[in-house]
Amino acid sequence: MNDDGRFRRSASHFTDRITADGRDGWPVEAGRxxxxxxxxxxxxxxxxxxxxxxxxxxxxxxxxxxxxxxxxxxxxxxxxxxxxxxxxxxxxxxxxxxxxxxxxxxxxxxxxxxxxxxxxxxxxxxxxxxxxxxxxxxxHREGAPDLYPEHLRDEMDDRMDGIFRDINNGVYEAGFAGTQEAYDEAYGKLFARLDQVSDHLAGQRYLMGDTITEADIRLFTTLVRFDAVYHGHFKCNRNKLTEDRVLWAYARDLFQTPGFGDTVDFDHIKRHYYQVHEHINPTRIVPRGPDLRGWRRPHHRDELGGRPFGDGTPPPPPPEDEVVVPL
Known part of the structure; x- marks a missing residue:
């Protein structure tokens, strides 16, 4: 937290990379x-x-x-x-x-x-x-999708930067704000960007077109937590995700795609935010809602066309020891 009440996320300290050529001393190696x-x-x-x-x-x-x-x-x-x-x-x-x-x-x-x-x-x-x-x-498995297509990387990086700044990190800037001014600023940027993304997705199935990319993954992990924790706990309460027709359908589409919803554990999410952030929620009471059954309702986003995995295929079911209790 800065003196002006604004939350600032620290840069990662350990930035070695695991690469095919091992140039940082860490070569890609199965099981290592x-x-x-x-x-x-x-x-x-x-x-x-x-x-x-x-x-x-x-x-x-x-x-x-x-x-x-x-x-x-x-x-x-x-x-x-x-x-x-x-x-x-x-x-x-x-x-x-x-x-x-x-x-x-x-x-x-x-x-x-x-x-x-x-x-x-x-x-x-x-x-x-x-x-x-x-x-x-x-x-990679046979049929793995290309989540970071080389010909889209410049555009993707720019789009992901805006999503990171105003949405992924924006909810934290609102939730951890130490002054009204800092909160108001983060709140304004968050919903302005969400509105922009909603308009963008009204006419296409995914952020970069007709296939899933890293950009969708980064947006999804914030959207899936929005109503459960960010709307109330972080005071990001202009509207719920479920009240934005486009973003709610988009998030459900991804949630119901193999590899997305089957990694989400709402119990872990809610208990972490409401019990760890005692300076925001000193009672550590975990709310019972929201009703999560809506995540399984039809989304109709497939009417926009698209091929979720591009030329690839869906992943197989998760390993037995990694299965999350379904909704």
Missing amino acids: YRLVVSRACPWASRSLVVRRLLGLEGALSLAVADPIQDERSWRFTLDPDGRDPVLGIRFLSEAYDARERGHPDGVSVPAVVDVPSGLLVTNDYLRITLDLETEWTAL
């Missing part, structure tokens, strides 16, 4: 790395969707942290004995400290850890998914 996520976190949820769509479950193992953190960071209390069964640690901070004792920032997800050494490799959430899409291609 472990992706640590919280299903509550929108930044981590991006990596969950991308990993599913690309079929990387067998190449990049998954650790899911408890949605409730404590002062020692993300913890593995969902696992037997409270330890991650692969890394053997109780807290994600142990991998951070193994890499750099006294690192300047907090412990965040998603994070990729090198299994043999136990060292954190990266917590660069902006880059992790792009590298999964472009550097891990040798390990």
Whole structure:
């Protein structure tokens, strides 16, 4: 939080990349790395969707942290004995400290850890998914979609930058604002951008045209949390997602697409936001609503045409140990 009451997100401190040529010292290698996520976190949820769509479950193992953190960071209390069964640690901070004792920032997800050494490799959430899409291609499943098409990258990067600034991070700037002025500014930018995106999507099925891309994944992870937490908890309450005809149908379309809704855990999402942010919700009461059954209702977005996976195919069902309790 800045002195002016505006929330500022810190840049990722650990930005090494896992690449096909291993130029940062971390070569792509099946089974070597472990992706640590919280299903509550929108930044981590991006990596969950991308990993599913690309079929990387067998190449990049998954650790899911408890949605409730404590002062020692993300913890593995969902696992037997409270330890991650692969890394053997109780807290994600142990991998951070193994890499750099006294690192300047907090412990965040998603994070990729090198299994043999136990060292954190990266917590660069902006880059992790792009590298999964472009550097891990040798390990993609047959039929994996192209989520970051080379001919669209400049336009995509510009669109994703606006979505990040005003929507993905904008809800946090509103929710964590320390002054009325800071809140009003973030609120205005958020809904102006949502209106712009809604207009854009009124005539086409996905953000970049007729196929799903990384841009849709980044927008989806905020939209799917909007009514459950951001509308009330973060005071982003001009209207609900369900009150925007286009965005609500678009979000349902993605939710019902294999690889999206089957990674979403609303229980983790709600418990994390309402119980961890005690400065916003000191009672730590988790609201019962909203009614989530609407996520399964028909969306009719297929009337716009499009091919969700382009020349690719839908991913198979998730591994049995990664299945989320359905709505």
